Amino acid sequence: MVQIRKRTRDRDRRSVAATTLAELLSPALFRALCDPGRLQILGRLACCGKSCTVGEIGEGCEVDLSVVSRHLAMLREAGVLSSSKRGRNVYYGLDVDRLAAKLRAMADALEACCPPGAARRVDERQRKS
Amino acid sequence: MVQIRKRTRDRDRRSVAATTLAELLSPALFRALCDPGRLQILGRLACCGKSCTVGEIGEGCEVDLSVVSRHLAMLREAGVLSSSKRGRNVYYGLDVDRLAAKLRAMADALEACCPPGAARRVDERQRKS
DNA sequence: AGCATACTTGCATAATGGTGCAAATACGCA
C-alpha cells in the first residue's frame, strides 16, 4: 500500500515535470542563443556586468549597428535581456541571475522528468538484451 | 595588501570564467535545440527514460522518418544524444545527467563571469544618473 | 542468395534567417 502510494506520487511528479519541461524548453530561447553574434553580445554583457547602450555594445563588432539592434531586440523578446530607454539611449542589460535560474530550472526539470533510478543510462537497454 | 591580493584573485577568476563561458555557450548546442521538432524528441526521450529506436521515436510524429533521423543525428553531433547500433536498429538515448550538468555549468559560468556584488542588477546604471 | 526491415543520404524545393543600406522615428539641445 505504501509502495503503491509512493509510485503514484512519483508518477504525478514526473507528469508535472514533463509539462514543466515542455514549458521550459522553449524553441524561442534557444533560437535567440544559437547565433554567434548574439552569444558574443551576451558574453560581453555578462562580463561587463552593467547595462550598456546599443552603441557601446556595437563597438568593436564588425557588423552594422542595425544588426546589433536586431540581435538585442531578439534577445529581449526571448527574455534574456531587459531594456530601458533613457533619453536618446536604450540600455540593454543581462539579468545574470535570472538566466542562470532558468538554466538550472531546465536541468532540474530534465532530471525530475526522468523516471527514477533505472533509466538514467543511455546504454541500459542494449545491455539487457 | 590582503585587499589587493583578493581583488587580483577575483579578476583572475572572472577572466577564467569568461573563457569558460565562451566555451560553454556554444552556438552548435543551441542550434540543435532551437527546433520544435527536435525539442519534442528531446522531451520524449527524457520522459521515456531509456534509449529508443528511430522508428519508435518517430511514431506519432507527423514528419517523415528521414526528418526524424536527421534531427537525431543533429542532436547526437551536438552532444545531446548518444547512439548505438544493435542489429538493424539504432538506439538513441539522452544522457539526462550529462545535459543537466552542462546547463548547470553554463549557469555557474555566467555567475562567475559577472563582476562580484554590485553589477547584478540591470537597472543600476539608470538609477545612478 | 534473395527478400524484408531499419535507417541514412542525395537531391530538389520551399521556408526561414542574417545582413547592409537607406529611410524613419525618437529624443535632446540650442
Add this chain to the structure above:
DNA sequence: TGCGTATTTGCACCATTATGCAAGTATGCT
C-alpha cells in the same frame, strides 16, 4: 523650430535550414 545623435524599421539580397521523396546502405531471416 531646426539640427544632430541614437536607435529602430523597411526592404532587397544572399545564405542557411527544413522537408519529403526516392534511392542507397546495412542487417537479419529463411
